[in-house]
Amino acid sequence: xxxxxxFALPHRQVxxxxxxxxxxxxxxxxxxxxxxxxxxEVDFDILQAGIWGRPVERGRPVGDGDRVELxxxxxxxxxxxxxxxxxx
Numbered sequence: 001x002x003x004x005x006x007f008a009l010p011h012r013q014v015x016x017x018x019x020x021x022x023x024x025x026x027x028x029x030x031x032x033x034x035x036x037x038x039x040x041e042v043d044f045d046i047l048q049a050g051i052w053g054r055p056v057e058r059g060r061p062v063g064d065g066d067r068v069e070l071x072x073x074x075x076x077x078x079x080x081x082x083x084x085x086x087x088x
Contacts, residue, residue, distance in 0.1 A: 001064040005033040009072070014038070020062065026051070027058035029068045047071060 048071045
């Protein structure tokens with residue numbers, strides 16, 4: 001199966017195409033991606049994962065063509081950021 005893994009930092013993003021076995025889970029795909037080695041400063045175990053913008057559990061099987069995404073926590077609530085910007 002062909003899948004993609006996506007992860008972004010403020011000034012860098014990574015999109016990795018991967019071939020995985022049938023029955024692979026989101027967790028398997030994340031482990032196979034090697035992102036933990038590329039970004040040792042990031043704790044990938046605590047990041048929320050999703051497929052095509054929808055949060056999923058790491059035990060969920062992936063399908064052919066899925067895009068597995070890893071979401072960093074927000075630094076500030078977007079509504080609060082707009083409020084602060086409007087005050088200026």
